[in-house]
Amino acid sequence: MYKLQNIYKSYDKEKTFILNDLYFDVNEGDFVAIIGKSGSGKSTLLNILSTIDTPTKGYYIFNDKNLTKLNDNQLAEFRNQSIGVVFQSYHLIEDYTVGENVMLPLMFSNQKKQPNLDGILEKLDILPLKDKRVKILSGGEQQRVSIARAIISNPKMLLADEPTGNLDHENRDNILSILKKLNSEGMTIIVVTHDLEFAKKFNKIYEIKDGKINPVQI
Numbered sequence: 172m173y174k175l176q177n178i179y180k181s182y183d184k185e186k187t188f189i190l191n192d193l194y195f196d197v198n199e200g201d202f203v204a205i206i207g208k209s210g211s212g213k214s215t216l217l218n219i220l221s222t223i224d225t226p227t228k229g230y231y232i233f234n235d236k237n238l239t240k241l242n243d244n245q246l247a248e249f250r251n252q253s254i255g256v257v258f259q260s261y262h263l264i265e266d267y268t269v270g271e272n273v274m275l276p277l278m279f280s281n282q283k284k285q286p287n288l289d290g291i292l293e294k295l296d297i298l299p300l301k302d303k304r305v306k307i308l309s310g311g312e313q314q315r316v317s318i319a320r321a322i323i324s325n326p327k328m329l330l331a332d333e334p335t336g337n338l339d340h341e342n343r344d345n346i347l348s349i350l351k352k353l354n355s356e357g358m359t360i361i362v363v364t365h366d367l368e369f370a371k372k373f374n375k376i377y378e379i380k381d382g383k384i385n386p387v388q389i
């Protein structure tokens with residue numbers, strides 16, 4: 172469904188390629204962890220998959236549509252409809268309430284259908300926090316708010332950059348069961364992680380090395 176082909180990415184006028192002739196296929200319903208050393212290009216790859224960033228060269232194909240040919244507005248529309256992103260540092264607005272933060276993406280989309288906000292907060296076990304300001308929440312709670320915000324538009328694919336990076340074991344297990352549940356309901360999930368034990372809970376593990384990505388057998 173999502174295909175990266177012949178992808179190159181450079182941040183310095185093509186002197187160093189962080190991603191170097193990379194090929195990666197993601198199928199509907201995949202439950203994938205991506206590992207790799209610090210600086211290997213995990214976040215770079217996630218940013219390209221989410222269309223937040225574009226490759227220097229190469230193709231990103233979604234169901235036979237070449238996303239690399241879309242302009243910024245078309246890409247933003249595609250992203251709003253199809254992809255949810257959970258950022259490493261949450262990116263929440265601390266003075267807004269949980270409900271306001273979660274609803275934020277819809278202010279920038281032309282989605283007509285009203286989402287089931289309470290249902291999503293319930294699913295993430297944060298409904299009682301709906302009217303609380305984000306700044307008083309714990310790290311685990313903030314991470315669950317950021318997942319709720321990423322799925323409010325009911326995306327086909329959820330991308331999460333180190334979703335358990337700052338969390339203890341209990342919160343890590345919590346996030347894992349939430350991601351499993353979303354996946355069992357049909358959402359494609361890709362996480363980037365440093366944590367091999369966490370990665371082992373996913374159906375497929377890939378490693379980024381030398382600008383390429385390959386499956387890892389564990």
Ligand SMILES: Nc1ncnc2c1ncn2[C@@H]1O[C@H](COP(=O)(O)OP(=O)(O)OP(=O)(O)O)[C@@H](O)[C@H]1O
Nearest residue numbers: 182183189207208209210211212213214215216365
């Ligand atoms: N916006 C940018 N401008 C310049 N260089 C960048 C930019 N983003 C990333 N890089 C460089 O690209 C390389 C890959 O970075 P990236 O964040 O993708 O790695 P990572 O595998 O996610 O690392 P980490 O595990 O430490 O988060 C690094 O050398 C980084 O310094």
